[in-house]
Amino acid sequence: MSLRFQRLLLILLTLVIILIAVLLILYNTRENVSYFYTPSEIDKSEIIINKTIRIGGFIENDSFNKISSSSFKFRITDEKASIPVSYNGILPDLFREGQGAVIEGAFNNNDVFNATNVFAKHDENYMPASIKEDLKDTGYWNKKYK
Amino acid sequence: MSSLVGFLSLVFAIGINFYLFLSRYIFKFQKQKFNLFIRFSSLLTLLSFFSLMYAYVVSDFSNYNVFQNSHSNKPLIYKISGTWGNHEGSMLLWLCILSIFSFFFSFTKNIEDNFQKLTLIIQAFLHILFGLFIVFTSNPFLVNSILVNEGLGLNPILQDPGLAVHPPILYAGYVGYSIVFSIAIAGLFQNTDDEWLYVAKKWSLISWTFLTGGIALGSYWAYYELGWGGWWFWDPVENISLMPWIAGLALVHSLMMVRGEQAIKKWIVFLSILCFSLSVFGTFLVRSGILTSVHSFAADASRGIFILLIFFIVTGFGFLVFLLKEPKKSNALNLLFINKVSALVINNILMIIATLTILLGTIYPIIIEVLYNKRISVGGPYFNSTVIPIMIPGFLLMSIAPILSWQTNKINNSKKYVLAFIILSVLVILQSYFLDFNTWGFVGLLLGFWIILASIIAIFSSYKIKINIKFFKIINPHVAHIGVGIAIIGITCSSVFQNELDFNLNEGDKFNVNGKTVLFEKIETTDEINFQSLRGKFLFDIEKNQSKEIQAGKNYYPVSKMITSEAGILHQWNKDIYFILGDQKNNEWFVKVLINPFVSFIWLGVIIMMYSGLIAVFRR
Numbered sequence: 001m002s003l004r005f006q007r008l009l010l011i012l013l014t015l016v017i018i019l020i021a022v023l024l025i026l027y028n029t030r031e032n033v034s035y036f037y038t039p040s041e042i043d044k045s046e047i048i049i050n051k052t053i054r055i056g057g058f059i060e061n062d063s064f065n066k067i068s069s070s071s072f073k074f075r076i077t078d079e080k081a082s083i084p085v086s087y088n089g090i091l092p093d094l095f096r097e098g099q100g101a102v103i104e105g106a107f108n109n110n111d112v113f114n115a116t117n118v119f120a121k122h123d124e125n126y127m128p129a130s131i132k133e134d135l136k137d138t139g140y141w142n143k144k145y146k
Numbered sequence: 147m148s149s150l151v152g153f154l155s156l157v158f159a160i161g162i163n164f165y166l167f168l169s170r171y172i173f174k175f176q177k178q179k180f181n182l183f184i185r186f187s188s189l190l191t192l193l194s195f196f197s198l199m200y201a202y203v204v205s206d207f208s209n210y211n212v213f214q215n216s217h218s219n220k221p222l223i224y225k226i227s228g229t230w231g232n233h234e235g236s237m238l239l240w241l242c243i244l245s246i247f248s249f250f251f252s253f254t255k256n257i258e259d260n261f262q263k264l265t266l267i268i269q270a271f272l273h274i275l276f277g278l279f280i281v282f283t284s285n286p287f288l289v290n291s292i293l294v295n296e297g298l299g300l301n302p303i304l305q306d307p308g309l310a311v312h313p314p315i316l317y318a319g320y321v322g323y324s325i326v327f328s329i330a331i332a333g334l335f336q337n338t339d340d341e342w343l344y345v346a347k348k349w350s351l352i353s354w355t356f357l358t359g360g361i362a363l364g365s366y367w368a369y370y371e372l373g374w375g376g377w378w379f380w381d382p383v384e385n386i387s388l389m390p391w392i393a394g395l396a397l398v399h400s401l402m403m404v405r406g407e408q409a410i411k412k413w414i415v416f417l418s419i420l421c422f423s424l425s426v427f428g429t430f431l432v433r434s435g436i437l438t439s440v441h442s443f444a445a446d447a448s449r450g451i452f453i454l455l456i457f458f459i460v461t462g463f464g465f466l467v468f469l470l471k472e473p474k475k476s477n478a479l480n481l482l483f484i485n486k487v488s489a490l491v492i493n494n495i496l497m498i499i500a501t502l503t504i505l506l507g508t509i510y511p512i513i514i515e516v517l518y519n520k521r522i523s524v525g526g527p528y529f530n531s532t533v534i535p536i537m538i539p540g541f542l543l544m545s546i547a548p549i550l551s552w553q554t555n556k557i558n559n560s561k562k563y564v565l566a567f568i569i570l571s572v573l574v575i576l577q578s579y580f581l582d583f584n585t586w587g588f589v590g591l592l593l594g595f596w597i598i599l600a601s602i603i604a605i606f607s608s609y610k611i612k613i614n615i616k617f618f619k620i621i622n623p624h625v626a627h628i629g630v631g632i633a634i635i636g637i638t639c640s641s642v643f644q645n646e647l648d649f650n651l652n653e654g655d656k657f658n659v660n661g662k663t664v665l666f667e668k669i670e671t672t673d674e675i676n677f678q679s680l681r682g683k684f685l686f687d688i689e690k691n692q693s694k695e696i697q698a699g700k701n702y703y704p705v706s707k708m709i710t711s712e713a714g715i716l717h718q719w720n721k722d723i724y725f726i727l728g729d730q731k732n733n734e735w736f737v738k739v740l741i742n743p744f745v746s747f748i749w750l751g752v753i754i755m756m757y758s759g760l761i762a763v764f765r766r
Contacts, residue, residue: 017536024503029524032531054523068650091728
């Protein structure tokens with residue numbers, strides 16, 4: 001193999017690697033990205049069953065219901081709309097009514113959101129900036145949340 | 147009082163650095179005098195840091211920062227670590243480490259005076275930038291305007307021995323790249339010979355080793371403290387630390403390989419600037435509050451803008467010099483189809499693509515929000531299915547790269563390798579046939595074992611085995627790769643073959659985990675110094691005489707009204723058994739048990755990598 005041919009091969013190989021990387025990124029930014037909504041943004045008519053999304057808001061007061069030691073029902077709200085959620089597993093340490101939380105999961109057939117992950121933030125006063133803005137927009141803004 | 151001392155010495159240190167910076171243009175110094183000034187300013191910065199630490203140790207609540215983040219009934223170790231458990235203190239730690247690096251660099255022997263001086267002047271410039279940032283936006287020495295005798299307490303989740311030492315070590319890695327940056331820029335300016343490459347190699351190895359240690363400590367903490375059973379979550383902050391780590395790895399490899407080639411020298415300068423830019427950019431993303439995670443302390447827009455400004459100055463200046471100056475005295479690149487140089491080039495391309503992929507995934511949500519006003523989250527699945535496939539060819543190459551030749555396309559002993567690879571593949575296929583077959587598991591195990599095996603063959607066939615220090619220095623690259631192989635096996639097994647069991651139990655119940663009987667003995671609550679603990683006590687393997695006790699539960703911290711989970715982990719060499727105590731109803735407790743095979747291999751692999759990072763520092 002001549003030196004030139006060898007270099008050509010290397011350059012081609014590099015291009016192929018870069019191409020594969022770009023394709024992987026493009027494919028995955030379509031497939032493995034979950035959209036984030038507040039409860040009032042969820043349009044009942046446009047719900048796609050079993051598509052993973054995230055919902056951010058507060059745990060509605062007096063909505064928490066412990067069915068067994070590992071199965072829970074509660075509602076997540078932004079004061080305009082509220083969505084029933086069911087969850088099996090261990091709730092995060094900071095989960096409690098009135099606190100901000102983000103849940104990840106999908107809707108099943110009967111309008112209940114099946115959460116696979118529940119995130120409450122480590123910091124007590126924490127709330128994702130995006131939810132904060134939304135809540136300020138909707139006027140539901142509790143001063144005690146910094 | 148200590149606050150005043152701290153603040154004044156900080157300002158004084160910045161002043162000295164300003165003076166030194168000007169010395170480049172206005173007043174000329176003797177080398178001796180210049181170095182003395184550098185060391186003096188380092189000591190002043192240290193003094194500033196220690197006076198903040200002193201304020202924490204004696205719980206001086208007249209300091210606003212101490213009042214916000216400390217409490218008098220905390221154990222001493224968390225009073226000390228509280229110094230950097232907040233934004234202001236951690237930035238002071240950052241500056242402190244920067245000046246420690248300058249301090250040690252000023253003692254470097256056998257390098258040209260002007261080059262050393264210029265490097266230190268660039269360091270002084272960075273010191274000024276970050277020093278002003280602290281003074282103007284994040285001053286830890288503010289006086290508390292109200293008189294109090296108790297503080298607000300440190301976030302309980304940070305009250306952990308692993309996390310107490312994690313920030314200083316991680317920062318030593320991040321900030322270590324500042325000196326690599328300065329060396330590279332000074333090397334371009336001074337441009338006399340290739341001496342700077344050797345100096346840069348040493349310092350980039352030191353930084354990389356610290357960064358590895360810092361990341362590993364962080365993920366070990368996440369493993370046992372967050373109670374999710376995993377050790378890596380592709381959290382933005384983890385990504386941010388991973389980016390300079392991979393870029394730094396590319397840099398270390400380039401520095402090992404460089405033989406004075408023009409193209410590689412240029413590439414090294416590029417990587418040096420990139421590593422430090424990524425470190426500063428990471429600081430910006432975390433501190434600005436754009437990305438939220440465990441690590442973002444109270445967010446403040448002005449800080450974000452200030453750091454963004456520093457980022458643009460550093461990166462802009464760095465890349466401008468990079469574009470204008472050319473390294474001289476160079477050899478042509480000896481690029482063949484498969485020799486050491488081409489393996490290096492491919493390895494570097496892969497690492498940079500991986501870095502960019504992580505960067506894209508990390509800032510993608512921000513871009514989408516700005517462009518479309520839609521919010522998305524990019525989680526583990528994206529990173530797993532982009533970064534891992536990109537790295538796989540690199541891992542394959544890694545196993546043979548050390549034995550490739552410089553000049554030709556020949557691989558020594560190639561038959562041995564082919565034979566070994568075939569035998570190994572058959573073994574791994576057999577293994578996965580008897581256990582559950584899983585594509586990722588198969589690929590990961592094959593790669594891990596192959597890297598180890600190929601490195602061992604390389605050691606035995608290329609060198610005479612001797613037990614002395616010189617021998618360990620020679621085989622060091624292979625040792626590092628064995629470490630990577632071990633870590634890959636650990637990562638694959640613990641993530642692919644993880645097993646999860648759920649139980650609903652009353653006290654006194656017996657249940658079965660992995661063929662062993664476990665007794666749920668009792669629930670116990672006790673009062674500790676600054677928290678209450680609730681523990682479920684489990685006896686593992688009660689049929690044997692030496693059954694092991696595992697405690698899993700929760701802590702309640704009254705000062706900050708927070709609960710933290712405390713997982714109970716039984717470490718065995720081939721698996722961790724990981725207990726999480728959940729909620730209860732009518733005295734029936736939910737218990738989750740995770741069986742994580744070969745987690746210890748990850749930490750072992752990391753330790754081997756760090757060991758060979760250190761050995762390489764001493765290898766010329």
